[in-house]
Amino acid sequence: MRDALIEAQSLSRIYRRGETHVVALARASFVLNRGDRIALMGRSGSGKTTLLHLMAALDTPTSGAIDWPALGSPDTLLPAKISLVFQTPSLLEPLTVSENVALPLLMAGAADSADCASNVERAVAAALATFGLEALAQKLPEELSGGQMQRVAMARAAVGRPLVILADEPTGQLDHTTGQALLDALIAHLAGTPTALVIATHDPAVAKRMDTVWRVERGVLTETDPTVRRT
Template identity: 40%
Template sequence: MDTRRAVNAKVISLHNGSRTLPNGGPVLERVNLTVASRESVAIIGRSGSGKSTLLAGLGLLFPFGDGTDYRLLGHRVSTLKEKDAASLRARTVGFILQNSGLIEHLSALENVRLPLLHSRAHSPRAARVAAHEALERLGIEHLARRRPTEVSGGERQRIAIARALVIRPQLILADEPTGALDEQTGREVLDQLLALVEADASALVVVTHDAEIASRMQRTYRLHSRTLGPATNWVP
């Protein structure tokens, strides 16, 4: 069964998530979070509360601490070898950053193609076709040959979303994805992202300070005192 296409398939399951600094200071403690396909979740909290750290852990950029049970698409992450975790991340996780993270000297098409270049499942031609299709889904195929410095902020972020979605990820992790955009452009970009999450039956976790973005997600949690809880009566 293609679990990515299945409704309510569990994508991430985190229990007792922890993370400490090199000096031993705790960043995350007893964090619990479960997200299924076609679900969207917002994580809010003060600057320095550990939101981006949590997002990076969910994306397998580093291991959680001892005692954590984190499962991504049923894979118990703590039992994976480093190369297997990296392979799982490359196949299933798409990252969207506030500053887009595009490489300035590459065209939009080349930026979007990057996640596929080292994939055995894609020949160079197949990667190029997939990149074109990803740009087309965002309505920006006409920007394929332009560099990031030659497009607007909204177009840059759409290119970044196309790059994140080119692998058809089962989990999308977005860190302030519209933070650098004006209100109208941010709303349009978010509309596109949510529509694509629904179409691909992906799970979406967004870190944000924006009350409007949080209100568009199905659930909102606050990271406070190093742990996660439901956000109620939130005023940014």
């Protein structure tokens, strides 16, 4: 079994708007392995979201190469193998909390028989319990606070036990204690699994809970950790 889940070589993403262009990511090379716990740190506008979207194959690089050696073709990644917790609210408004959390499992066809449907129910109930959301199960997103929405988005990302979870500033809207509780729940949920976790964050307290810090500054991945190779 190969350990490398995502490998990138000299990855760049340049946004062009008319005459101007922004180098959001400049020649980044890295390897994400099974079980990694990475904090992706950098100021606002440094390229964190751009990097996460490239890792999820939601966006294509302007140049360089990215590959998912253990995961297969890029169009099969989301949401079963890689899940992404977006920086902005991303719950589907007409669906309840419980239905939102079930989505990745339904998209993977996990409810195609009666047997499987009860497995989906069980997995959703477990994810809601893990993130302390049982009491909100039947609520609609519009009835939730920003922090509660973030917890639901995290439960939705974790429910299908993907091999990679990419979370874009998931504690950005939460107070310190709530943010740490969310992280506790996520880390407990992932304990003993091969899932790799990458969390974009400004918060050193969040970064401390991860094993490795990747730093991105004006599009340049500068961390000298062994998993980041400079080019």
